[in-house]
Amino acid sequence: MSFVEYSEIIQEGDVVIIFLGHESMMPIKVQSGAQTQTRYGVIRHSSDLIGQRFGSKVTCSKGGWVYVLHPTPELWTVNLPHRTQILYTTDIANITLMLELKPGSVVCESGTGSGSLSHSILRTIAPTGHLHTVEFHAQRAEKAMQEFKEHKVSHLVTVRNHDVCKDGFGTTAIADAVFLDIPSPWEAITHAKSAMKRKGGRLCSFSPCIEQVQRTCEALLDHGFEEICTLEVLLRVHDVRTVSLPLPDFGPEEGSVDSSQMASDVGQEEVPNTGNTSVICRTAKPPREMAGHTGYLTFATKPLN
Amino acid sequence: MAECGNDSDAESRISYGDYVVLKRGDVFKSVQVENKKKVVFEKQWFFLDHAVGQLYGTRFEIEAGGSLKLKAAKHSGDSLDSKEAGQDNRHIVDDGRSQKLTRDDIETLKEQGLKGQEIVQQLIDNSTTFKDKTEFAQEKYIKKKKKKYESDVTILKPSTRLLAMMYHGREPGKICHLRYDTMAQILTLGNIHAGSKIIVFETCAGLVLGSVMERMGGFGSVIQMYPGGGPTRAGMESFGFPSHFHETLHEFPLCKVNTLLAGTLDLSEKDADSESNGSRNGQSESSQETSGVSEEKSSEPQSMEVSVDPQEEMRRAERERLRGQKAQEKKVKMEEKRKKLASAAALLEGRNADGLVIASRFHPCPVLMGLLKFIAPSRPFVVYCQYREPLIECYTKLREQGGAISLRLTDSWLRHYQVLPNRTHPVLLMSGGGGYLLSGTTVAADSAKARNQHKSEEPVAKRLKLDEISSA
Numbered sequence: 001m002s003f004v005e006y007s008e009i010i011q012e013g014d015v016v017i018i019f020l021g022h023e024s025m026m027p028i029k030v031q032s033g034a035q036t037q038t039r040y041g042v043i044r045h046s047s048d049l050i051g052q053r054f055g056s057k058v059t060c061s062k063g064g065w066v067y068v069l070h071p072t073p074e075l076w077t078v079n080l081p082h083r084t085q086i087l088y089t090t091d092i093a094n095i096t097l098m099l100e101l102k103p104g105s106v107v108c109e110s111g112t113g114s115g116s117l118s119h120s121i122l123r124t125i126a127p128t129g130h131l132h133t134v135e136f137h138a139q140r141a142e143k144a145m146q147e148f149k150e151h152k153v154s155h156l157v158t159v160r161n162h163d164v165c166k167d168g169f170g171t172t173a174i175a176d177a178v179f180l181d182i183p184s185p186w187e188a189i190t191h192a193k194s195a196m197k198r199k200g201g202r203l204c205s206f207s208p209c210i211e212q213v214q215r216t217c218e219a220l221l222d223h224g225f226e227e228i229c230t231l232e233v234l235l236r237v238h239d240v241r242t243v244s245l246p247l248p249d250f251g252p253e254e255g256s257v258d259s260s261q262m263a264s265d266v267g268q269e270e271v272p273n274t275g276n277t278s279v280i281c282r283t284a285k286p287p288r289e290m291a292g293h294t295g296y297l298t299f300a301t302k303p304l305n
Numbered sequence: 306m307a308e309c310g311n312d313s314d315a316e317s318r319i320s321y322g323d324y325v326v327l328k329r330g331d332v333f334k335s336v337q338v339e340n341k342k343k344v345v346f347e348k349q350w351f352f353l354d355h356a357v358g359q360l361y362g363t364r365f366e367i368e369a370g371g372s373l374k375l376k377a378a379k380h381s382g383d384s385l386d387s388k389e390a391g392q393d394n395r396h397i398v399d400d401g402r403s404q405k406l407t408r409d410d411i412e413t414l415k416e417q418g419l420k421g422q423e424i425v426q427q428l429i430d431n432s433t434t435f436k437d438k439t440e441f442a443q444e445k446y447i448k449k450k451k452k453k454y455e456s457d458v459t460i461l462k463p464s465t466r467l468l469a470m471m472y473h474g475r476e477p478g479k480i481c482h483l484r485y486d487t488m489a490q491i492l493t494l495g496n497i498h499a500g501s502k503i504i505v506f507e508t509c510a511g512l513v514l515g516s517v518m519e520r521m522g523g524f525g526s527v528i529q530m531y532p533g534g535g536p537t538r539a540g541m542e543s544f545g546f547p548s549h550f551h552e553t554l555h556e557f558p559l560c561k562v563n564t565l566l567a568g569t570l571d572l573s574e575k576d577a578d579s580e581s582n583g584s585r586n587g588q589s590e591s592s593q594e595t596s597g598v599s600e601e602k603s604s605e606p607q608s609m610e611v612s613v614d615p616q617e618e619m620r621r622a623e624r625e626r627l628r629g630q631k632a633q634e635k636k637v638k639m640e641e642k643r644k645k646l647a648s649a650a651a652l653l654e655g656r657n658a659d660g661l662v663i664a665s666r667f668h669p670c671p672v673l674m675g676l677l678k679f680i681a682p683s684r685p686f687v688v689y690c691q692y693r694e695p696l697i698e699c700y701t702k703l704r705e706q707g708g709a710i711s712l713r714l715t716d717s718w719l720r721h722y723q724v725l726p727n728r729t730h731p732v733l734l735m736s737g738g739g740g741y742l743l744s745g746t747t748v749a750a751d752s753a754k755a756r757n758q759h760k761s762e763e764p765v766a767k768r769l770k771l772d773e774i775s776s777a
Contacts, residue, residue: 005500006659008681019710019748055682056749067710067748070683072496090717093493094486100464103499103522123498124520199317200362210729217724230722233486238693238714238741240700284697284714296722304362 001054002152003071003119004126010049010068015151017075018043018058019067027071027079029150040064071151073120083140086116087181087206090235091294096124098299099177099202103128108175108195110134110164111182112144121179122153131157132171132195134164164188169195180205181295185212186219193223198305208295216298225300232296238284246278319356319363319460324545326467328459330452333471335463335543343371349456356460367456369418376457389436390443397434405431421455428454441728463544465492465516472512472540480509480540481666481691484739486719488513491662492520494744495687499524501659502652504679506530506559506672508665511540513689514554517662523550528649528658530676532559532667555649562675565650572647657681664689669743670699677708680747688743696743703745712745 001007001014010016014030020038028036028043030050036043041060043049048058054070069075074089087095095117101107105125112118112135121131135141141161148154160170165184168191169175178192178201185205192203203225205216213230220228319325319338327334327346334346338353351371356363365373391397406414406428414424428450429435438446461467469485477483491513497503497520505527507513514529518541521527529536536556557565564570652658658680663672669688680686686709690696696714703709717739721732 004498006684008657053682053749055684055747068683069746069748072685074494074496074685089493090490093489096493097466097469097485097489100466102519103524120493123496126499127524128499128522199360213722213724214726214729218726228724230724232720232722234718235490236716236718238697238716240697240712240714282697282701284693298724303364304360 001070003073003076004123004153004156006070008053010052010054012050015071016049016054017069017071017079019069025069025075025079027076038064038066040066073116073123076119076151077116080114080116082114083143084111084113086114088116088291088294089120090233091206091297092117092120094231094233094297095179095204095206096120098297099179099204101125101129101177105129105176106132106174106197107177107179108132108134108169108171108192109179109181110169110188111136112140112159113181114140115144115147117179117181118144118148118157119151119153122148122156126153126156129156132160132169132175133157134160134162134169136161136163164191167191171195173197175201177202177204179203181207183212184215186215189216189219189223189225193225193302196302200304201302203300203302205298206295207298208293210296213296213298220298220300224303226303227301228298229300230296230298232293234291234294236290237287239287240282240284243281243283244278245281317360319353319359319361321357324463324543325353325361326461326463326471326543328461328467329455329457331474333467333474335468335471346458351458353460359460361460361462364457364459366420367458369416373458390440391437393439394437394442397437403432403434404428405433421451421457424454425450465519465544468512468540468543469516472510476510480512481664481689482738482740483509483513483664483689483691484717484719484736486717487689487739487742488516490715490717490742490744491664491687491689492516494685494742495660495662496685497521497660497662501525502528502657503660503662504528504530504653504658504676505662506665506676507662508532508537508667509540511536511538511542513540513662513664514538515541515544515546518546518550518554519544521553523547523553525659526553526555526652528555528557528652530557530559530562555645555652557646557649557653559675561646565653566678570650572643572650653679659684661686662689663687666691669695670702673699673743674702674706677747682747682749684747686745686747689740690743691740693741696741699743708747708750709745710748712743714741714743716741 001011001016010030012030012032015027016030018026018028018036018038020026020040030045032046032050034045036045038060041062041064043058043060043066049068052058052068054068056068057065058068059065077086077089077092080086099107101121101124103125106129107121107125109118109121109131110133112133118131118133125131133144135144138161141159145154145159148157148159162170164182165187172194174197175195176197178195180188180192182188185207196203203220207213207216217228217230321338321340323338325336325338327336327344329347332347336344336353338357341352341354343350344353349367351367351373353373355373356365359375364376366376368374411424414427419427425447429447435443435446465488466485469488472480473484495503497517499522501521502525503517503521505514505517506529514527518527523546531537561570656679661676661680663669663676665672669690673686673688677686688696688699693714700712700714703712719736719739723730723732
């Protein structure tokens with residue numbers, strides 16, 4: 001197992017995702033002899049996990065069952081331990097596309113935070129790319145390094161612990177893309193520019209507040225960046241539901257219009273055996289609330305020198 | 306490879322045969338660089354020959370006559386002596402007469418060889434109301450005129466970003482109106498990465514296929530399932546992938562999926578032609594022979610007799626030779642096709658593909674149900690559809706059948722912003738929609754009984770209550 005390569009069989013030391021049910025998952029580290037408690041009972045790593053195929057069903061001690069999944073950056077994003085507010089898959093997907101990331105890309109990122117975006121970048125740039133990630137918080141930098149090691153991706157990433165606004169990314173003229181998710185991105189634009197290859201590259205800055213965006217765009221313009229573009233993207237989920245809608249009773253009518261006629265008027269089949277006649281609709285409704293804002297994404301191109 | 310220091314290596318320079326993307330402002334066009342070939346872009350025509358040898362990302366000016374010239378270093382165009390400006394527009398009357406230059410005047414200026422920047426300056430000088438506009442309005446005016454009269458073009462290396470935006474802007478119908486942010490979701494939700502084995506079924510001109518291949522970087526394999534005659538690859542070609550990428554690409558006809566699943570796919574020579582024109586082709590081949598012979602017969606009825614004309618003999622021998630050559634070429638092609646079919650079948654047979662991407666005008670439900678069988682457990686799949694209802698059907702079918710979890714029907718809301726000092730706001734026009742996605746993860750196939758346990762992802766109506774807790 002690794003976050004950048006699929007495997008078929010679960011092995012000791014793997015990080016796997018246990019799927020317990022709707023919107024309920026947890027990551028666990030597979031260790032010989034270890035046990036994991038779940039609401040459906042105990043999972044014994046040696047007998048239930050090691051040697052099993054990813055995707056199989058595991059029956060727990062209480063009789064209930066779970067699925068064991070191969071980790072992916074997307075699953076990691078919704079299951080990782082938060083040390084900071086993280087980026088979610090919707091934004092990550094757009095960042096990946098707009099920064100033109102692909103195998104072999106060299107990327108500079110700051111701040112590392114909880115590593116949500118980092119894992120996604122690593123997956124996309126493997127096996128020939130590299131990620132230089134800068135985190136000014138010592139413990140977070142340490143934790144990130146630990147996780148990259150556990151997830152078997154440390155050969156693709158270099159973590160540096162310093163302030164990107166003061167000391168840059170620690171490398172120059174090598175990046176195809178730079179990503180900034182820091183409080184004052186305008187202070188890092190000079191460093192971003194020097195980290196990027198002379199032939200040009202792409203930049204992205206993520207900021208929750210419009211004032212930050214304004215200052216960043218100004219800085220980008222001053223530094224000669226082009227194609228400056230700010231957008232936001234939100235995911236709308238459609239919950240598929242089967243609903244039953246009762247039909248009204250207009251009383252008996254001349255010409256014997258019965259409920260089956262009414263049902264067919266509505267274009268649906270009548271549901272038999274219900275007290276008041278109803279029709280079934282298979283539809284999708286929006287959830288009660290949705291994420292209304294994560295942050296503004298500002299993209300720009302550093303032109304050819 | 307990761308720390309490639311030499312930025313000016315061959316890969317960064319434009320060459321003949323390269324597929325490039327032309328850009329001006331927000332408009333993109335994909336073309337191939339060909340010798341002395343006229344290219345039309347944004348109502349201008351020009352040749353790309355002078356671009357060859359230059360670095361990608363270079364900006365050129367289109368000169369009269371259609372040749373490209375390197376654009377001189379940018380003199381900040383916005384500092385066009387705007388000393389005078391008004392406070393608001395209360396006295397500005399828009400009677401359409403404030404610009405003193407006529408269309409013909411402008412044409413004349415163009416013919417005189419005036420650059421875009423100079424024409425804009427002329428327009429400003431000949432506008433009676435320019436000095437009364439507010440500074441913001443002046444800036445907006447200049448930007449608008451620049452966009453209209455400047456004639457540069459930047460030549461870029463193709464990428465998913467550029468091509469997805471191009472197709473969505475120019476020919477959305479060709480790609481089932483797949484918007485680029487939805488494309489972004491497909492590639493990420495599908496966990497498309499180097500080294501995997503991905504099955505793609507698309508009718509998006511090859512754009513989705515190309516995007517998948519870009520994310521795979523030439524590692525792993527992609528199997529393109531295709532309906533009908535043959536796979537569409539035009540969009541994929543526009544990416545300009547190096548040749549070794551093409552070795553990772555396979556194709557398999559949808560019409561043979563059932564036989565493959567049944568294990569009865571015949572890969573022997575006689576079944577080589579995947580379009581099931583095999584028999585027909587064979588017939589036509591033989592009929593070609595017979596017609597050739599009869600042609601000979603009809604045109605030279607005397608040839609039934611022993612021919613003594615050596616020239617005639619030579620011509621007949623030549624015809625025989627050509628026929629034989631054609632037959633041989635056909636045989637080679639059929640063998641190639643057979644080999645390709647066999648290699649694609651071998652990749653599919655194991656039923657252990659790492660992912661599935663569907664984006665087509667076909668009803669997604671049967672496509673999905675059919676192709677999921679080839680995917681290993683614990684792998685993501687993504688289905689795109691321009692419309693919502695077909696995906697609702699897929700969702701329902703999958704819930705019934707089992708074998709998939711974390712099903713999500715989503716679409717993405719996208720909004721651009723204008724960010725300028727004191728003028729920051731969302732852009733006026735917004736995309737109405739970019740299509741819908743159904744995504745999920747495969748799991749080991751399930752028995753129906755087990756499925757009805759407490760794992761329902763759909764909260765149920767009050768009347769039916771599923772058992773929540775297992776026996777404890």
